[in-house]
Amino acid sequence: xxxxxxxxxxxxxxxxxxxxxxxxxxxxxxxxxxxxxxxxxxxxxxxxxxxxxxxxxxxxxxxxxxxxxxxxxxxxxxxxxxxxxxxxxxxxxxxxxxxxxxxxxxxxxxxxxxxxxxxxxxxxxxxxxxxx
Amino acid sequence: xxxxxxxxxxxxxxxxxxxxxxxxxxxxxxxxxxxxxxxxxxxxxxxxxxxxxxxxxxxxxxxxxxxxxxxxxxxxxxxxxxxxxxxxxxxxxxxxxxxxxxxxxxxxxxxxxxxxxxxxxxxxxxxxxxxx
DNA sequence: TTTTTATGTTATAAAACATAACATCTCCTG
DNA sequence: CAGGAGATGTTATGTTTTATAACATAAAAA
Numbered sequence: 001x002x003x004x005x006x007x008x009x010x011x012x013x014x015x016x017x018x019x020x021x022x023x024x025x026x027x028x029x030x031x032x033x034x035x036x037x038x039x040x041x042x043x044x045x046x047x048x049x050x051x052x053x054x055x056x057x058x059x060x061x062x063x064x065x066x067x068x069x070x071x072x073x074x075x076x077x078x079x080x081x082x083x084x085x086x087x088x089x090x091x092x093x094x095x096x097x098x099x100x101x102x103x104x105x106x107x108x109x110x111x112x113x114x115x116x117x118x119x120x121x122x123x124x125x126x127x128x129x130x131x132x
Numbered sequence: 133x134x135x136x137x138x139x140x141x142x143x144x145x146x147x148x149x150x151x152x153x154x155x156x157x158x159x160x161x162x163x164x165x166x167x168x169x170x171x172x173x174x175x176x177x178x179x180x181x182x183x184x185x186x187x188x189x190x191x192x193x194x195x196x197x198x199x200x201x202x203x204x205x206x207x208x209x210x211x212x213x214x215x216x217x218x219x220x221x222x223x224x225x226x227x228x229x230x231x232x233x234x235x236x237x238x239x240x241x242x243x244x245x246x247x248x249x250x251x252x253x254x255x256x257x258x259x260x261x262x263x264x
Numbered sequence: 265t266t267t268t269t270a271t272g273t274t275a276t277a278a279a280a281c282a283t284a285a286c287a288t289c290t291c292c293t294g
Numbered sequence: 295c296a297g298g299a300g301a302t303g304t305t306a307t308g309t310t311t312t313a314t315a316a317c318a319t320a321a322a323a324a
Contacts, residue, residue, distance in 0.1 A: 013149070026313095045280070071270075072269095179311080202301090203301080
């Protein structure tokens with residue numbers, strides 16, 4: 001499953017493609033980058049190149065905005081998710097106690113709703129938001 | 133499984149990205165198009181936009197060329213494959229006789245080697261040649 | 265009512281791409 | 295071996311796309 005992650009993080013889309021796939025304006029996409037929600041790579045000519053993961057995040061941002069959540073709220077959400085990632089990483093770097101297992105398992109249950117929802121077929125052309 | 137096909141045929145890559153993913157020059161990519169081996173879409177500004185399927189074909193062409201097969205030979209290969217596709221399509225448009233079934237099944241066996249080989253992980257970054 | 269947010273708009277410069285023509289190199293073949 | 299065809303390189307010119315940055319604005323928040 002490591003191969004798939006790699007492919008999803010390849011920077012292969014120029015902003016024009018991302019605009020079409022997400023139905024966001026260039027201004028919006030660059031603004032969300034300014035807000036640190038995505039960090040697209042740059043090619044040799046200084047052009048932004050986006051990955052499927054970037055597109056996922058952009059689509060999620062759209063959803064959150066549609067729900068009325070503002071930038072601050074969205075930033076908070078992604079900060080939380082980062083923290084959890086770090087926690088899981090840390091847990092793997094040292095002997096795992098039974099206590100750890102119970103805690104991690106508990107955290108995962110709390111997270112499930114937010115992370116695993118396919119939001120019943122967003123129809124989003126590329127059907128990103130995880131698959132692919 | 134129809135969704136995946138759709139995604140694989142979306143025209144989302146500019147030629148620059150295709151060059152990096154396939155390690156072909158723009159000249160080569162356009163030449164193979166001239167030879168009708170791929171038919172990339174054009175965006176509103178007349179720029180070629182390629183799909184994952186296009187990239188697959190380009191990588192296959194590279195392989196065939198490396199094997200010493202020339203354009204004519206490669207064209208022939210793809211013409212054959214098209215014919216088979218049409219056959220299968222046609223078979224679905226009218227009542228299928230037992231005879232049909234036997235014939236199609238027979239053809240499939242002959243084809244298997246060529247179509248289903250994963251060519252043991254071409255390592256090709258995007259790992260195209262089917263997956264994704 | 266002021267600020268702040270989130271996004272639109274415009275101007276300017278550079279990068280990427282299209283087309284087309286000519287060049288070159290490798291095979292093949294007479 | 296000369297000459298031609300096939301496959302790709304190279305160069306020139308014009309158009310499209312993207313980057314940056316500044317100013318504008320509608321809606322939400324303070």
